[in-house]
Amino acid sequence: MKYLVFCLLLVCAAALFARPVLSQAPAHVAVNAEIADGDAQVGHILSISEGGLARSASSYDSQMIGVIVENPIISVEPRSDKTRAVASSGTAQVKVSSSGGNIAIGDFITSSEEAGVGKKATESGYVLGKALGGLEGNEGLVSVSLEIGYRQIGDNIGGSGFLGSLISNSERLRLVLSTLLGMVVLVIGTISFLRVVNTGVTAIGRNPLARSTIIRGMVISGSVVVVFVGVGLAASVVIIMLGGTN
Secondary structure, three states: OHHHHHHHHHHHHHHHHOOOOOOOOOEEEEEEEEEOOOOOOOOOEEEEEOOEEEEOOOOOOOOEEEEEEOOOOEEEOOOOOOEEEEEEEEEEEEEEEOOOOOEOOOOEEEEOOOOOOEEEOOOOEEEEEEEOOOEOOOEEEEEEEEEEEEEOOOOOOOOOHHHHHHHHOHHHHHHHHHHHHHHHHHHHHHHHHHHHHHHHHHHHHHOHHHHHHHHHHHHHHHHHHHHHHHHHHHHHHHHHHHHHOO
């Protein structure tokens, strides 16, 4: 129950005092909380565990709650020798490593297998926030804009939702495009063929003496439509076959 209250206090504090980040200087709202992990230090990422608040020790930990910080702008709950300031909004200095690759400004930061230490997020999952600085090699402190939550990364290059999933999957995109091409060709071909027949029948009714000439014109026009449809459908098949040979 006390951890539920703790989470609610974090949300309320963020809603009341959070403000846009205008620089990389630490600016955070924090909650003073007891840490079950005695080795947790400033900059470590914390998660909720059965024993209490402890350093995150798994990648993309969905139980991430915040970062231990120093000198928060605002802190909630009484401070004591047993508590540490934990921030979940604003910006904070976070201990990170290059285990997920070199970190650049704008990269999402998530938890890692190394207790309390963050890394670059390279796939979709829970993240701590977005890096406001970079790191190349080893470990260090990086300023992070705290935005705890699930993010689509890597497999969502084209955006979110159905469109993003479609664009990120070239095989699926190829099949959809080939299907659309075939449907468009069939629709245009059908409409064109019906127009040719309708126009020809109307012309014969108005001028029966030119019946043979009109029919010849209908055959030529119909042949053009058939060729058009055939080429379009063949193109659709080729698109699918080329995808299967990759």
